Amino acid sequence: MKIAVINSGSSSIKFQLFDMNTELVLASVLVEKIGEFSSSTIFKHNEKKVVITSVIDNHHEGLKNIIILLSQNNIIKDFSSLDAIGHRVVHGGEEFKKSTLIDEYVINKIRELIPLAPLHNPANLEGITISRKKAPFVKQIAVFDTAFHSTMPKEAYLYALDYEMYEKHKIRRYGFHGTSHSYVLKETAKIFKKSVDELNIITLHLGNGASACAIQNGKSIDTSMGFTPLEGLIMGTRSGDVDPAIIIYMQRELGMGVDEVDNLLNKKSGLLGICGSNDVRSIIESDSEKSKLALNMMIRRIKKYIGSYMALLGRVDAIVFTGGIGENSQYIRDKVLDNHLAGSIKILVINTDEELEIARECIKVLEK
Ligand code: AMP
Numbered sequence: 001m002k003i004a005v006i007n008s009g010s011s012s013i014k015f016q017l018f019d020m021n022t023e024l025v026l027a028s029v030l031v032e033k034i035g036e037f038s039s040s041t042i043f044k045h046n047e048k049k050v051v052i053t054s055v056i057d058n059h060h061e062g063l064k065n066i067i068i069l070l071s072q073n074n075i076i077k078d079f080s081s082l083d084a085i086g087h088r089v090v091h092g093g094e095e096f097k098k099s100t101l102i103d104e105y106v107i108n109k110i111r112e113l114i115p116l117a118p119l120h121n122p123a124n125l126e127g128i129t130i131s132r133k134k135a136p137f138v139k140q141i142a143v144f145d146t147a148f149h150s151t152m153p154k155e156a157y158l159y160a161l162d163y164e165m166y167e168k169h170k171i172r173r174y175g176f177h178g179t180s181h182s183y184v185l186k187e188t189a190k191i192f193k194k195s196v197d198e199l200n201i202i203t204l205h206l207g208n209g210a211s212a213c214a215i216q217n218g219k220s221i222d223t224s225m226g227f228t229p230l231e232g233l234i235m236g237t238r239s240g241d242v243d244p245a246i247i248i249y250m251q252r253e254l255g256m257g258v259d260e261v262d263n264l265l266n267k268k269s270g271l272l273g274i275c276g277s278n279d280v281r282s283i284i285e286s287d288s289e290k291s292k293l294a295l296n297m298m299i300r301r302i303k304k305y306i307g308s309y310m311a312l313l314g315r316v317d318a319i320v321f322t323g324g325i326g327e328n329s330q331y332i333r334d335k336v337l338d339n340h341l342a343g344s345i346k347i348l349v350i351n352t353d354e355e356l357e358i359a360r361e362c363i364k365v366l367e368k
Pocket residue numbers: 206207208209236278279280281282284323324325328329
């Protein structure tokens with residue numbers, strides 16, 4: 001069974017083709033910097049790696065090039081021979097609690113959710129639209145970053161604002177990185193030789209974007225990202241939690257515009273804001289005071305979330321690290337765990353694989 005996974009971002013397309021009988025990757029293609037002069041396409045197949053630098057004007061061209069590469073290398077002739085195509089969709093709102101077969105209704109709903117994810121959902125939709133044109137008879141499936149967190153109880157997902165803000169405007173916590181939290185949960189269950197619903201764990205997805213999740217009996221009951229991926233942990237360029245009154249102050253007293261504040265919080269804050277870099281590897285190697293401060297701030301915030309999730313969960317079977325930092329940095333893991341957590345809590349490091357999780361979700365949907 002052949003399943004393709006498409007993660008279409010604003011200026012990139014990540015593509016993977018799986019043989020789902022073995023769960024092996026048959027080919028992967030990364031198209032980057034779409035619409036820029038320095039676009040590149042990186043194609044990998046077995047031991048082969050090809051890097052092509054040519055201007056790619058739009059997603060349509062990017063996907064066309066992917067099909068040409070797959071065909072030239074005799075992997076598949078075109079998309080019509082696929083069993084399904086899975087698409088990453090960042091925001092599923094309250095509508096999508098599970099992965100779903102894409103039809104016009106689903107497309108319209110994803111479009112309606114654009115105000116909640118103005119950067120991501122339009123790019124995801126672009127990938128879906130082009131892919132449906134290229135393979136009109138192949139089943140296309142949307143897998144949502146938010147869906148895993150749809151099990152959060154109301155007391156976890158509501159903000160203590162005027163209730164109308166939720167009822168009328170859907171302002172609530174949604175949570176993100178769900179595909180990754182869900183993948184590492186299932187891998188943890190395999191390691192424990194238990195079913196997921198027997199497990200209480202805390203998952204820490206620590207990459208350039210970062211989030212923590214409290215999982216009780218296999219279900220997300222709380223997560224650090226909220227209405228958008230800005231809330232929670234200190235990230236590469238995002239502030240994570242701040243007093244919301246700071247935003248009012250920046251606008252009222254400092255005369256900053258809405259876009260300026262948005263840009264500051266999302267792109268100029270976090271580790272980058274404190275020490276001038278968002279690359280944790282080089283921050284660890286640097287001995288500047290600000291680098292140390294940035295790391296200490298990040299670590300402290302992770303600890304605070306672990307502590308609060310332990311209080312929520314009661315019993316914790318494992319703390320699971322994943323994402324670029326979580327998987328690779330023993331230093332950060334040790335600092336996060338230094339003064340507590342002895343005893344019965346297992347510490348696991350699991351490499352996340354969001355694309356494989358999306359392909360597995362496709363099979364679940366097809367089996368229905
Ligand atoms: P991701 O967004 O999941 O790709 O993670 C990117 C982050 O992982 C960057 O901050 C990298 O510096 C960090 N990272 C990758 N490898 C290492 C490593 N060996 N040690 C520390 N941080 C790393």
